[in-house]
Amino acid sequence: MPEIESQCVWLDNSEGTYKATRHLIELGHRRIAYLSCEMEVDDKVDRFDGYRRALEEAGIEVNPDWIEEVPFGEPGGALAATNLLNKGLPVTAMVAFNDFYAAAxxxxxxxxxxxxxxQLSIVGFDDVLPQCYFSPKLTTIRSPIESMAMNAARLSLEGTDSSLSRVFHPLLIKRDSAVVPQEP
Incomplete structure (x- = not known):
């Protein structure tokens, strides 16, 4: 909301999915699916933009068959996976809108x-699920929540004229769910 933007902090969501997709490309993946939500939220647009940008910079065409837009919530990830399987799993990697989609x-x-x-590398987003439940451990994008919260609190105390950072940059957390693809 533009009228309160000076009082807010936010994550560069586009940069997050860009980093996730770029990581998969650097590993050698060329057919990368994207799991998105049907909800109309800014995060959806921004996260898809990062995915698209990384593919285009690598000279990879965005294939609509690789994009699954499903209902928000954990069952969405299961539905997206089922849809990709029904298409014959035309991809070697996948970037998920969030860790819940990735897990399902x-x-x-x-x-x-x-x-x-x-056979399929997976990268999530948010780093909110305990890794002890994953095998393999999920590669994901982490938000710097503590820094964001500290700056938000300081902005509320110092006022909107503060020179504090309002935009935060996500981190790629490399774990075990993304590797070099088996096929060329």
């Missing part, structure tokens, strides 16, 4: 005999 998709793929990350 990972479970469905495993149930259908898809080896993660050997």
């Amino acid at each position: 998709a990972m479970q469905v793929f495993k149930e259908h005999g898809v080896a993660i990350p050997e």
Whole structure:
């Protein structure tokens, strides 16, 4: 909301999915799916923009068949995975709108005999799920929540004229769910 923007802090969501997609490209993936939500929120637009930008910079065409837009919530990831499986799993990697989508998709793929990350690399977003429940541990994008909260609190105390940073940059957390693809 423009009228309160000077009082807010936010994450550069586009940079997050750009980093996630770029990481997969650097590993050698060329067919990368994107799992998005159906809700009309700024995060949705910004996160898709980062995915699209990374593909285009690498000379990879954005293929609509690789994009799954599903209902918000954990079941969305399962639905997206099922849709990709029904298409014959035309991809070697996937960037998910959030960790919940990634976790649900990972479970469905495993149930259908898809080896993660050997056959399909997965990157989530938010780094909010305990890694002790994942095998393999999920590569994801982390928001610098503590720094964001500190600056938000300081902005409320110092006022809108403060020179504090309002835009925060996400971090790529490399774990075990993204590897070099098996096929060329």
